[in-house]
Amino acid sequence: MTAVGIDAIEIRSGKLKLDLPGTFAPQKGDDPEKYTKGLGLTNSSFPDVYEDIVTMGANAAKRLMDRKGLEPDDIGRIDVATESAFDHSKPVSTYIAGCLEKVYDGDFVHANKGERKFACVAGTQAVDDAYNWIRAGRNRGRAALVIATDTALYARGDPGEATQGAGAVAMLIAEEPSLVELSTDQGYGSKDETDFLKPNQQFPSVDGKRSMQVYLSRMREALEDYESVAGKIELDDFAYAPFHTPFPGMVRKAALLAYRHVIRDTEYEDDLADEIGRQPREDAYDDREAYEEAIRDYMDELKTTEQYRTWYDDAVEPTLGLSREVGNWYTSSVHVARVSALRDALERDRDFVDETLLVASYGSGAQAEIHAETVREGWRSEIEALDIDDQLASRYDLSWEEYEDVHDIHEYDKDLEREIEEFTAPEGEFVFTGWGRMNERKYEYVE
Numbered sequence: 001m002t003a004v005g006i007d008a009i010e011i012r013s014g015k016l017k018l019d020l021p022g023t024f025a026p027q028k029g030d031d032p033e034k035y036t037k038g039l040g041l042t043n044s045s046f047p048d049v050y051e052d053i054v055t056m057g058a059n060a061a062k063r064l065m066d067r068k069g070l071e072p073d074d075i076g077r078i079d080v081a082t083e084s085a086f087d088h089s090k091p092v093s094t095y096i097a098g099c100l101e102k103v104y105d106g107d108f109v110h111a112n113k114g115e116r117k118f119a120c121v122a123g124t125q126a127v128d129d130a131y132n133w134i135r136a137g138r139n140r141g142r143a144a145l146v147i148a149t150d151t152a153l154y155a156r157g158d159p160g161e162a163t164q165g166a167g168a169v170a171m172l173i174a175e176e177p178s179l180v181e182l183s184t185d186q187g188y189g190s191k192d193e194t195d196f197l198k199p200n201q202q203f204p205s206v207d208g209k210r211s212m213q214v215y216l217s218r219m220r221e222a223l224e225d226y227e228s229v230a231g232k233i234e235l236d237d238f239a240y241a242p243f244h245t246p247f248p249g250m251v252r253k254a255a256l257l258a259y260r261h262v263i264r265d266t267e268y269e270d271d272l273a274d275e276i277g278r279q280p281r282e283d284a285y286d287d288r289e290a291y292e293e294a295i296r297d298y299m300d301e302l303k304t305t306e307q308y309r310t311w312y313d314d315a316v317e318p319t320l321g322l323s324r325e326v327g328n329w330y331t332s333s334v335h336v337a338r339v340s341a342l343r344d345a346l347e348r349d350r351d352f353v354d355e356t357l358l359v360a361s362y363g364s365g366a367q368a369e370i371h372a373e374t375v376r377e378g379w380r381s382e383i384e385a386l387d388i389d390d391q392l393a394s395r396y397d398l399s400w401e402e403y404e405d406v407h408d409i410h411e412y413d414k415d416l417e418r419e420i421e422e423f424t425a426p427e428g429e430f431v432f433t434g435w436g437r438m439n440e441r442k443y444e445y446v447e
Ligand SMILES: CC(=O)SCCNC(=O)CCNC(=O)[C@H](O)C(C)(C)COP(=O)(O)OP(=O)(O)OC[C@H]1O[C@@H](n2cnc3c(N)ncnc32)[C@H](O)[C@@H]1OP(=O)(O)O
Pocket: 031, 032, 033, 034, 035, 037, 038, 039, 120, 159, 160, 161, 162, 163, 196, 206, 207, 208, 209, 211, 212, 215, 245, 246, 247, 249, 250, 364
């Protein structure tokens, strides 16, 4: 079977940053370590006044197309995943295609365009759609452009305000990919939940604590479903496990739960038995409450063991590198985690071809998806080509007053937008220039 997967990837960060321990924590009267140690975040990427989901997505896509030497005719499909759309009818992919057509000779007239919605898991779903389109033989030799893009902002004062972010990831899905091959084994955990939603509003309604529980429950179901098709997960089979990362502290919880599940009835559990005992089994307890308390005690001990720490430090911690610096990017967050893992492999000069990643995506509302990917020959040059370090280093560091000014314009309030000056000077990029006659948003390319 011809390999299908991610051929190339580009990341575009918002050009501003909010320093969480330095700028945000003092204003909230919080200990800075709540952010750096508790949530695991140092900075949030933030969009400048001329940036939004279209500009970030188009800028990521343009860099990808230029680097890979692609013309519009090479692309048969453009799918955008976002939770931050500003239109209920016209998909963001049409705006992004319109931007790209300003700078390329050809056009995307014969490309199928769409928009995927299921909170943060939509980015992975769009990758799946592209994969299925190619597998079905409907691509006519062309590749798919998948763009996950979000301005992940919360209402001022919401606890989620600490986990904001803004950025886009563009991925080229193609046959014989350079970066990773996707496997057909997938597991899902999906239920109707009311934990995080945006009913006709740009900033979300969130039950933060509940959303964390829902994340863990759906992940467990997805893991069980994955094992039902792919067989029991062996810890040593996976080099890294990138998770959807709203904030690294969430992944810390999910990884511990996943580890407990995976080692049950294995030699890893046996090896730990002398130190912390065996995992509680439900049938040994009179009621669910006592069982759950025993599980919590076991997990508290498990996370301190050298065996667990070693696995976590090798397979999970390296996936969090970029997230700590950029915050939650919703639909692209798990794709940023994958890049962090591959960057770690590069830094450590790992011989990495044919290694496997276990990728765990999640979207509120709620659905988790878990699948495996295999690293391909071209991974090293793809990861070396990223310029994300330069982007992060050149972000404009917002003061508290500037943050307060700029935050609300990304709720797409037209009156506010005219009043606020940009913080950075655009160069060689797509920018938002204002609203049109039919309330459409307008864009230009600035040389
Ligand atoms: C959108 C999605 O992807 S859904 C899945 C995840 N959900 C979200 O991201 C929803 C948006 N986020 C939120 O609503 C909020 O940020 C929340 C609910 C996650 C956390 O908000 P708060 O209630 O303000 O934070 P909380 O008091 O729980 O502190 C966060 C962590 O920092 C720890 N902490 C607090 N102070 C400190 C400190 N001084 N030093 C070290 N750690 C600290 C807390 O113990 C907690 O860690 P724990 O959960 O392991 O105990």
